[in-house]
Amino acid sequence: MAITKKEVEQVCSLARLELSDSEKDEFTCQLDSILGYVAKINELETSNILPTSHPILLTNVLREDKVKESLPVEEVLANAPDAGKGHFRVPRII
Amino acid sequence: MELEKLTCHEIHKLLRSNEITSLEVTSAVISRIEAVEPNVHAYITTTFDEALEQATIVDKELGCGKKLSPLAGIPIAIKDNMCTRGIKTTCGSKILHNFIPPYDAFVIQRLKEAGAIIIGKTNMDEFAMGSSTENSYFGPTRNPWNLDYVPGGTSGGSAAAVSADETIVALGSDTGGSIRQPASFCGVVGLKPTYGRVSRYGLIAHASSFDQIGVLTKDVTDAALLMKVISGYDLADSTSVKIDVPDYSNYLEEGLKDIKIGVPTEYFAEGIDPEVKSTILQAVDLISEIGVRCDDVSMPYTEYAIPCYYILVTSEASSNLARYDGVQYGYRAGSSLLDMYKKTREEGFGGEVKRRIMLGTYALSAGYYDAYYLKAQKVRTLIKQDFDNAFEKYDALITPVSPFPAFKIGEKINDPLQMYLADIYTVTINLAGVPAISIPCRFSKDGLPIGLQIICKPFDEQMLFKIAFALEKILTE
Numbered sequence: 001m002a003i004t005k006k007e008v009e010q011v012c013s014l015a016r017l018e019l020s021d022s023e024k025d026e027f028t029c030q031l032d033s034i035l036g037y038v039a040k041i042n043e044l045e046t047s048n049i050l051p052t053s054h055p056i057l058l059t060n061v062l063r064e065d066k067v068k069e070s071l072p073v074e075e076v077l078a079n080a081p082d083a084g085k086g087h088f089r090v091p092r093i094i
Numbered sequence: 095m096e097l098e099k100l101t102c103h104e105i106h107k108l109l110r111s112n113e114i115t116s117l118e119v120t121s122a123v124i125s126r127i128e129a130v131e132p133n134v135h136a137y138i139t140t141t142f143d144e145a146l147e148q149a150t151i152v153d154k155e156l157g158c159g160k161k162l163s164p165l166a167g168i169p170i171a172i173k174d175n176m177c178t179r180g181i182k183t184t185c186g187s188k189i190l191h192n193f194i195p196p197y198d199a200f201v202i203q204r205l206k207e208a209g210a211i212i213i214g215k216t217n218m219d220e221f222a223m224g225s226s227t228e229n230s231y232f233g234p235t236r237n238p239w240n241l242d243y244v245p246g247g248t249s250g251g252s253a254a255a256v257s258a259d260e261t262i263v264a265l266g267s268d269t270g271g272s273i274r275q276p277a278s279f280c281g282v283v284g285l286k287p288t289y290g291r292v293s294r295y296g297l298i299a300h301a302s303s304f305d306q307i308g309v310l311t312k313d314v315t316d317a318a319l320l321m322k323v324i325s326g327y328d329l330a331d332s333t334s335v336k337i338d339v340p341d342y343s344n345y346l347e348e349g350l351k352d353i354k355i356g357v358p359t360e361y362f363a364e365g366i367d368p369e370v371k372s373t374i375l376q377a378v379d380l381i382s383e384i385g386v387r388c389d390d391v392s393m394p395y396t397e398y399a400i401p402c403y404y405i406l407v408t409s410e411a412s413s414n415l416a417r418y419d420g421v422q423y424g425y426r427a428g429s430s431l432l433d434m435y436k437k438t439r440e441e442g443f444g445g446e447v448k449r450r451i452m453l454g455t456y457a458l459s460a461g462y463y464d465a466y467y468l469k470a471q472k473v474r475t476l477i478k479q480d481f482d483n484a485f486e487k488y489d490a491l492i493t494p495v496s497p498f499p500a501f502k503i504g505e506k507i508n509d510p511l512q513m514y515l516a517d518i519y520t521v522t523i524n525l526a527g528v529p530a531i532s533i534p535c536r537f538s539k540d541g542l543p544i545g546l547q548i549i550c551k552p553f554d555e556q557m558l559f560k561i562a563f564a565l566e567k568i569l570t571e
Binding site: 003007008011012014015016017018019023027030031033034035037038039040041042043044046049050051052053054055056058061063071072075076078079080081082088090091092093 | 192193194196197288289290303329332333335395397398400401402404405412416419420421422423424425426428429430431432433434435436437439440443448449451452453455456459465466468469470471472473474475476478510511514524525526527528552
């Protein structure tokens with residue numbers, strides 16, 4: 001097995017996902033088969049190869065730090081599930 | 095005249111000579127949508143009222159003799175992962191089912207300036223994850239050539255809409271084949287530009303080092319017109335590149351003199367449908383016959399592309415999708431803070447999205463990062479080198495788009511790995527960041543379209559257009 005149900009539960013918690021028990025079983029099985037397949041890249045010797053994080057060569061794209069008009073607060077908050085007094089409202093944490 | 099069947103360049107001519115109005119074209123497209131949409135389901139949202147209003151404005155400008163862009167008055171469909179101010183943008187997901195963007199994506203700003211008429215937002219696999227448009231929260235799109243079959247994905251709605259004359263042209267996005275594969279399955283033209291050619295500002299992020307907006311059209315000429323409008327540098331996307339945008343239409347009829355084409359043998363190996371193989375090789379023969387040199391070429395790292403791609407895209411996606419937490423927009427469930435995060439994501443995301451978030455989170459987690467993510471980034475370098483080497487000798491490469499024509503709805507949906515393998519000939523292009531186009535080639539014996547892929551050097555879309563236009567002409571003769 002490339003991945004166990006216990007590891008799936010751990011990953012779930014890292015990813016802030018809540019899965020049902022049957023979903024956990026299903027994902028364990030599917031992720032195991034996918035991870036088994038992608039392990040194919042280990043056939044390649046890559047110790048002297050530089051990683052590619054991006055397909056085009058761009059370094060340090062900078063712009064002037066100028067104040068610009070931003071989106072109106074009301075329009076941005078209009079999509080919030082819960083908002084008030086110009087803020088996003090979330091469940092109490094303390 | 096059935097106006098909805100025309101191309102953008104045909105309509106533009108008729109508009110300029112005052113033989114038709116944009117209102118007539120727009121109305122014809124709306125009637126067509128109303129007639130076939132119950133079967134095809136290409137759209138998540140339609141914007142008929144705004145479209146008719148816009149068409150009237152363009153017609154007035156035409157009446158005043160104003161010089162208009164080739165896109166003016168032309169109905170266009172937009173994949174539902176591009177932000178449209180005031181128009182719902184769902185990304186095919188429950189988690190964004192009610193999201194109304196307060197701003198326009200860069201490409202939408204460009205289209206509006208050009209006077210294009212946005213007719214609606216098209217269906218897609220949730221967060222552009224899938225290969226069949228079956229992963230949409232709003233239900234699957236069907237292939238207009240045979241309603242039992244998938245239209246491909248993830249831009250399946252855009253491809254089906256163009257194919258069924260439910261729009262004149264469309265925009266899609268392509269992370270690993272999401273424009274080219276549905277274009278191939280639906281028998282239309284689909285182009286994924288070079289990474290950095292089109293601004294991603296306002297495109298809902300899936301895998302940021304792969305995503306690129308492109309076009310779906312009825313012919314190559316329309317693709318050139320639309321690409322000219324949406325390409326270019328944008329301050330708001332630091333990965334868009336400051337390189338002049340040529341007038342692509344000028345290159346269409348240049349001909350293929352002195353052009354050398356490579357045909358990668360690895361793209362015709364085990365697993366390819368014999369009919370797809372013979373179709374593409376016959377097209378290669380046709381180009382050879384007109385005097386273009388076509389050689390076999392080897393791209394030895396091709397077989398590592400799918401594993402490499404799925405490690406990297408799921409890693410990027412798991413990070414990009416962390417923003418859907420029930421706070422700023424979209425769906426929210428749960429009561430306490432942690433409970434809200436978990437329940438919002440559990441109820442808001444579909445199965446494939448969760449699977450990919452899990453896979454990406456795993457690949458990036460402590461202890462596995464080097465073995466999966468870093469290793470895959472190094473393999474990406476090798477795959478990119480395959481392309482660099484091939485382009486030292488050849489101007490372009492010709493390959494199939496997909497190993498098979500469209501498959502049946504439901505056929506692959508329960509086996510994620512089989513679905514991933516469907517992307518084998520398209521993901522390499524996104525790993526390397528190069529441009530590629532899919533053009534309709536022939537039909538299978540079952541009457542399903544088969545597309546052909548042309549791949550060129552970075553920022554050499556001109557070459558793509560030149561070859562695609564010549565080939566389109568040969569294939570329709």
